[in-house]
Amino acid sequence: MPLVKKPTLPAPEPVPDDSFPDDWDLPARLAAPAASVRRAAVRALAETGGGDAARTLCGRLAVETDGPVREAIFLALAAIGGDEVAAGLLALLRHEDPALRNGAIETLQQLPQPVAPRMEALLADPDSDVRIFAVNVAGNLRHPDVERWMLSVLRGDRHANVVAAAIDTLAEVGTEAACADLEQVAQHFPGDAFLAFAQRTALRRIRGG
Amino acid sequence: MKRVLVVDDAATVRLYYRDVLEAAGFAVEEAVNGLEGLEKALADAFDLFLVDVNMPKMDGYRFLSTVRREPALRAVPAIMISTEAKDSDATRAYAAGANLYMVKPVQPDALVRTVALMTGGPVS
Amino acid sequence: MPGPQTMPQPQGIAISDEDFARFQEFFYRKTGISFDAKKRYFVDKRLVDRVEALKLRDFREYFTHLRFQVSGEEVQTLINAMTVNETYFYREEYQFRCLVQSILPELVRRKAAGERLRIWSIPCSTGEEPYSLALYLLEHWEHVDRFDIEIVASDIDTKVLEAARQGRYGERALQYLPQATRRRFFTRVAEDAYQIIDDLRSSIEFTTVNLNDPLQTRRHRDFDVVFCRNLLIYFDDLSRRQAADTIFDALQPGGFCCLGHSESMSRISPLFRVRRFPDAIVYQKPDRGEEP
Numbered sequence: 001m002p003l004v005k006k007p008t009l010p011a012p013e014p015v016p017d018d019s020f021p022d023d024w025d026l027p028a029r030l031a032a033p034a035a036s037v038r039r040a041a042v043r044a045l046a047e048t049g050g051g052d053a054a055r056t057l058c059g060r061l062a063v064e065t066d067g068p069v070r071e072a073i074f075l076a077l078a079a080i081g082g083d084e085v086a087a088g089l090l091a092l093l094r095h096e097d098p099a100l101r102n103g104a105i106e107t108l109q110q111l112p113q114p115v116a117p118r119m120e121a122l123l124a125d126p127d128s129d130v131r132i133f134a135v136n137v138a139g140n141l142r143h144p145d146v147e148r149w150m151l152s153v154l155r156g157d158r159h160a161n162v163v164a165a166a167i168d169t170l171a172e173v174g175t176e177a178a179c180a181d182l183e184q185v186a187q188h189f190p191g192d193a194f195l196a197f198a199q200r201t202a203l204r205r206i207r208g209g
Numbered sequence: 210m211k212r213v214l215v216v217d218d219a220a221t222v223r224l225y226y227r228d229v230l231e232a233a234g235f236a237v238e239e240a241v242n243g244l245e246g247l248e249k250a251l252a253d254a255f256d257l258f259l260v261d262v263n264m265p266k267m268d269g270y271r272f273l274s275t276v277r278r279e280p281a282l283r284a285v286p287a288i289m290i291s292t293e294a295k296d297s298d299a300t301r302a303y304a305a306g307a308n309l310y311m312v313k314p315v316q317p318d319a320l321v322r323t324v325a326l327m328t329g330g331p332v333s
Numbered sequence: 334m335p336g337p338q339t340m341p342q343p344q345g346i347a348i349s350d351e352d353f354a355r356f357q358e359f360f361y362r363k364t365g366i367s368f369d370a371k372k373r374y375f376v377d378k379r380l381v382d383r384v385e386a387l388k389l390r391d392f393r394e395y396f397t398h399l400r401f402q403v404s405g406e407e408v409q410t411l412i413n414a415m416t417v418n419e420t421y422f423y424r425e426e427y428q429f430r431c432l433v434q435s436i437l438p439e440l441v442r443r444k445a446a447g448e449r450l451r452i453w454s455i456p457c458s459t460g461e462e463p464y465s466l467a468l469y470l471l472e473h474w475e476h477v478d479r480f481d482i483e484i485v486a487s488d489i490d491t492k493v494l495e496a497a498r499q500g501r502y503g504e505r506a507l508q509y510l511p512q513a514t515r516r517r518f519f520t521r522v523a524e525d526a527y528q529i530i531d532d533l534r535s536s537i538e539f540t541t542v543n544l545n546d547p548l549q550t551r552r553h554r555d556f557d558v559v560f561c562r563n564l565l566i567y568f569d570d571l572s573r574r575q576a577a578d579t580i581f582d583a584l585q586p587g588g589f590c591c592l593g594h595s596e597s598m599s600r601i602s603p604l605f606r607v608r609r610f611p612d613a614i615v616y617q618k619p620d621r622g623e624e625p
Binding site: 067068072075109112143204205208 | 349350351352354355358359397400401402403405547570571574575578581602603604
């Protein structure tokens, strides 16, 4: 039955279309016209690891428009980890491209150790959008201080959408310790039906047990 | 019953829209990001999309522009609801294919009124 | 010393509606799976099993562990406990139907007769999936003679691969195959043991591959279709993204990926285009120059 064939010869080692001369340095390859070349350059750079690679990759990310190359960079940064990566990705929270911002948020969520020391400063940023994104990062972060950070938002922030994001996180991670601050929310935002709803929901989740 | 697809990564927001819209007679489905929204939109017919901007995997602008390229979906009205309030954001929403742009937090009567307007009311 | 009559009764662990709602939202965010009210008993039981297995005091303690454990391992363990993972021939048959009715017609439009069609089944486990692909194509695809079809089947576990090469299965694995298909492609070799005919056994290439290891996946390239069903859901968030990235590289531009019935790229990766066909939702690598 010749219908389903196994290759009778071993498949030739495929020549990757990302091969290039050795003397063409990685940063230049990162800016090559072909996306596949850029993706391969990202991988090669990731293998070198360290702060230099992190900085170079973050720099490229800010100007890279191809989806698969961006994804390769995010994955490379997640694998490298550490302080430089966290700093570089946090800077992207101010970028005007939502896909880039959200990719940064998702990747930061994988890096609780280097992100944690920076959280308080982010939650005090003058830009309310940055504060919202910081809360979004915390929302999926595996770190014991998440509740404490969210409570600091409830106590100090008067921007409705930042508080809303914090309450959403508290609905999931809040404990009895959050109740007092949650109960105050509606007073700070009188007439806001959504925040009242969010407050009620979070309190119910915490207390209804 | 008119069917609304809520696309937002915040569980509390989805719960709120569901609460308000179901009480007003609409059927509500949820998606946590633009990609799930797209899958649900392709699988079932909806009368309206309520779309957040910032979501993982696929943001709201990308959801809208993809929807507008799909023959089966391009005529479904869409309201983009965002935390961002700058004029440039509204322009961007319309350019991506939104019919209307609203800023969070949205109050219940404004939500119901707008959804009713865009779908022709809860009952077919 | 306490006698038998003072042995403490095991505490029943109760999960309140609010705790369940909190868990639901978390689980839905992570996996895309929601449970309707009918499943509550089943889900509660699995959760209580996990609380007890970890010797935790109550569900809240467990949920905190689930949410904050740095390795994220418990999430994977829980997903395992929540999903039924049995393999048999023609499992999730609607995707094979989709392959023949929708995916292949699109793919062959760009191929000359005699050109190769490459399909990757990973994980192939004990072989039911790659053999099912072969059987289904032979039984249902009108153009099966016009193209060279190459099926590569991979798994991380060498024991299951060996079993797959043997191609022996019991009644249970074959129960959804039509009788005619069984007669055509299997011979009975023992009580409750049927073996795939030699021609088919020798036409599938079995390889050992760890999807998380780029060195191992490098040589798996240029596939038109990848079946990666009921694997990624068991990976943590980052490993899933990486695996999807690997599948992306393994596919030809315009190639397709099928996931398991309760899996979605919405919880995995932004790289693929969603394609809705009558029988299934599948994912496509954009063609050269196309946006996803």
